[in-house]
Amino acid sequence: MTKENNSKEIDLESYYFDERLENQINWYDKKSAFNKKRFYFFKATQIFCTSLIPVLVGLLLKEHWLLYLISFLSLVSVLCQSSLSLFKYQENWIQYRDTAESLQHEKYMYQTKTGTYDNDELDTFKTLVERSEALISSENVNWANMNLNYKGSENKNGKA
Template sequence: MEDKTNKKQKNSTGSSQNYTHNPYDTKIEMYGQKYNYHQITTHNDYVDYFMKRYMEQVIWYDKKAVINKNLFMWYQRIVIFLGALIPIIVAVGGYVPAIKEYSGLMSAIISGVIAVVAALDKLQQPMSNWYNYRNIAENLKKEQYYYDFKIPPYQGLNEMAMKRLFVERIEGTVASDINRFLQGVQNQDDEDDNPTDDILKKNPPPIS
């Protein structure tokens, strides 16, 4: 009896020495739906990378894409709605004295709100961020299919070489986005450090 119980304990713990639970049973909730890590990969020896790095990056970029898309759409809705509201106020003011009295003030307030929203849209650039985050998220997902079906550049490689190449390409994709962000910050700093450039463009010195 003791030998049998020992064997059962060894069998139950021998396959999960590195994990207290089956990592593929782990589920995360995103946008009201639950995702299973088993749908992402079935490579036990690289489960830490897939779960803690790859999957987190896919979720992060996908979430950022949705946030920026919604932000861009809301900015556009506000501008369109308020922009159409100004001529309506002017037209209705011709028939309603109460509105006519304050039509100028109302139009000025609405124009100011439109200017603020347009400035926020230009400052935050949600449309370009939306496209960029969605592109990276889809590229990360696509890379995993290339790996699973051994599509070039994974075709003809052994398992270890495929894994190394996969990690290199994933990290390269993430690094390129970080470099793009840093380059954008540097360019913005350069523009802020040289405000005279814009002044000279608008007011060029006279030619002698």
């Protein structure tokens, strides 16, 4: 019976590592990379557009068609900043990266039986699950609060 219980524990541990922990680490890693790329794209585009505007204004006296280009660059710049504010790519990138790294840290500490997991009296697998799920839950609560704050600011401005 002890052998069977030990086998079930190993299966449960293996299942948790493969189906939950690795899955979450990969998800947060991919979402972090996606948000980082979007942030850099919009920020670089905005910097490019806004840095061209003063140069083109100086040439405006000779070439009047530049007024259309300046207007277009201004529009693109505003759209980039609006996208960055609305979708919060930088904040999401940092938050997802932090969660992925924290989960990875917990995994390594558990596998090497160091830190919190260097305790013979403690059910280390249970501790790993509790700490990992707390990290995931905390990130989900932060995400929900960020969206509630955004919706609350919309309602205060008279928009629904």
